[in-house]
Amino acid sequence: MSRPERGGLLRRHRDFRLLWCGETAGTFGASATAVAMPLIAVSTLHASTFQIGLLTAASWIPWLVIGLPVGVWVDRLPRRPIMLTASAVSCALFASVPLATWCGLLSTGLLLAVALLMGTAAVFFQTAYRTYLPGLLDPDDQPEGNAALHGSASAAQIAGQGSAGVLAQWAGSVNGMLTNAAAFFATFFSLHAIRHREPAATIAARPRGALGEEVGEGLRLIARDPWFRTFALFSAASNLALVGYQSIRVVFLVRTVGLTPGTVGALIAAVSTGGVAGALLARRVGARIGTARATLVFEVGLAGCALLIPLTVAGPAVLLFVTGGFCVSLGVVAGNVIKASFQQRYCPPELLGRLTASSAFISYGTIPLGALLGGALGTAFGVRAAMWITTAGIPLAGLILLRSPVRWSRDLPTARPTDEAAETRVAPPAG
Incomplete structure (x- = not known):
C-alpha cells in the first residue's frame, strides 16, 4: 500500500482532523500554563525555588496515585466521553485562577490545588486519547497520525509558551490563564463534533475482571516484554532529569540570568521548535536507517547537547539555552513519535489502555x-549548580537504551508473538 502524501490524512479524514484540532488546542493551553503558573508564583506570590518545584510536581503526582486504575477504566469505557469530561474540567480549573485573584483569594496553596486537579484531568484525557487513536485510524495511517499529532503539539507548545510570556508582560500572568481556559473550551468543542463512535459490541467485549488483577496485567505486560520494559525504564530516567531542569528553568532565566518574562517565554518557545523538527524528521529517518537506530540517534545522540543549557548567561550566550533545549526537544519528540507507533502496533489492542497507563505510571x-x-x-546548591546536575542526567539516561535490544536492532518489532500475548493475558496476578 502506497503512503499518502504528508498532510493527506488531515485533508481526507474529518474526525481525525477534529481530534487533531482538539489535541492541539489542549496542548496550547497546557503549555501556556507550564510557563504562566511558575511566573504567577515568582512574580505575584514571590514563591521560593522549592515551592515552584512543588508546583510542577503537583500536576504530575496524579499519575502515581490514579494512573494505573485509570488505564483499566479506559479499557472498559468509551474513550471520547472521558476526553470530553476531562477537557471541561480543565477549562473550569484554568478560569478559577483569575476568578480567585479578583476575589482576593489567590495563594500558593490555591495554585497547588489547581495544579493537582489539572493533573488528575490530564491523566484521564491523555490515557483515553492515546488509546482512542488506533480505533479511529487504520494501522497504515497511524504513523502519519502520530507524526501529525506530535508535530502540532510541538507547534502548540511554541505558541503557548511564547504567548504566556508575552501575555504575562502585557496583561499579567494571572489574566493570561483565561487564554488557557479558552483553549480547553476549543478542545471540548472539537471533540464533541467527532462523529466516530466506538461500537457498543467492541466495548461490551472488552474483558472485565477484578480491578487489581487488571492493573497487574498491565504491569506484567511491561515486566515480561524486553521492549516495553526498556522504553518504560528509559522514559522514567529521562523524565527525572528533563523535569528536574524544566521545573527551575523559569527561575534560572529570571533570577540567575536576569531576563524579563517576555524574553523567557520567547526563549522557551524557541526551544520548542525542536519538537516540530523532530515530528517532521521521525518517520523519514526511521524509514531510512531503521526505527531502532533512529531511536538511538534521537534519544542518545542529541541528549549531550543538554549540557549547553547551564552555560547560559545574559547577552548572546542565551543562544546556548536555545541550542541545547532545541536539540533535546527534537530528540524527545522524534523518539516519542517512533515509540507511539511501535506501541500501537506491537501491543494487543485489548491491553493498550493498561499498557498506556502502566507505562505512564512508571515513566x-x-x-x-x-x-x-x-x-x-536549587535551594541547597544554587540554581545554576542544580541545572548542571539535572541536565547531566539527560544523556546518562541513554545508557538504558544502549544496554537493551534497541542497540542491536535495525527496526523495532511490529507485532508480539501470539504465545507471549496469550501468556500475559492468562497469567495469575502478582502475589
Whole structure:
C-alpha cells in the first residue's frame, strides 16, 4: 500500500482532523500554563525555588496515585466521553485562577490545588486519547497520525509558551490563564463534533475482571516484554532529569540570568521548535536507517547537547539555552513519535489502555520526583549548580537504551508473538 502524501490524512479524514484540532488546542493551553503558573508564583506570590518545584510536581503526582486504575477504566469505557469530561474540567480549573485573584483569594496553596486537579484531568484525557487513536485510524495511517499529532503539539507548545510570556508582560500572568481556559473550551468543542463512535459490541467485549488483577496485567505486560520494559525504564530516567531542569528553568532565566518574562517565554518557545523538527524528521529517518537506530540517534545522540543549557548567561550566550533545549526537544519528540507507533502496533489492542497507563505510571512517576529534585537542588546548591546536575542526567539516561535490544536492532518489532500475548493475558496476578 502506497503512503499518502504528508498532510493527506488531515485533508481526507474529518474526525481525525477534529481530534487533531482538539489535541492541539489542549496542548496550547497546557503549555501556556507550564510557563504562566511558575511566573504567577515568582512574580505575584514571590514563591521560593522549592515551592515552584512543588508546583510542577503537583500536576504530575496524579499519575502515581490514579494512573494505573485509570488505564483499566479506559479499557472498559468509551474513550471520547472521558476526553470530553476531562477537557471541561480543565477549562473550569484554568478560569478559577483569575476568578480567585479578583476575589482576593489567590495563594500558593490555591495554585497547588489547581495544579493537582489539572493533573488528575490530564491523566484521564491523555490515557483515553492515546488509546482512542488506533480505533479511529487504520494501522497504515497511524504513523502519519502520530507524526501529525506530535508535530502540532510541538507547534502548540511554541505558541503557548511564547504567548504566556508575552501575555504575562502585557496583561499579567494571572489574566493570561483565561487564554488557557479558552483553549480547553476549543478542545471540548472539537471533540464533541467527532462523529466516530466506538461500537457498543467492541466495548461490551472488552474483558472485565477484578480491578487489581487488571492493573497487574498491565504491569506484567511491561515486566515480561524486553521492549516495553526498556522504553518504560528509559522514559522514567529521562523524565527525572528533563523535569528536574524544566521545573527551575523559569527561575534560572529570571533570577540567575536576569531576563524579563517576555524574553523567557520567547526563549522557551524557541526551544520548542525542536519538537516540530523532530515530528517532521521521525518517520523519514526511521524509514531510512531503521526505527531502532533512529531511536538511538534521537534519544542518545542529541541528549549531550543538554549540557549547553547551564552555560547560559545574559547577552548572546542565551543562544546556548536555545541550542541545547532545541536539540533535546527534537530528540524527545522524534523518539516519542517512533515509540507511539511501535506501541500501537506491537501491543494487543485489548491491553493498550493498561499498557498506556502502566507505562505512564512508571515513566511519569519520576516527574514529580524530578520537579522536587530540581527545587531541592536549587535551594541547597544554587540554581545554576542544580541545572548542571539535572541536565547531566539527560544523556546518562541513554545508557538504558544502549544496554537493551534497541542497540542491536535495525527496526523495532511490529507485532508480539501470539504465545507471549496469550501468556500475559492468562497469567495469575502478582502475589
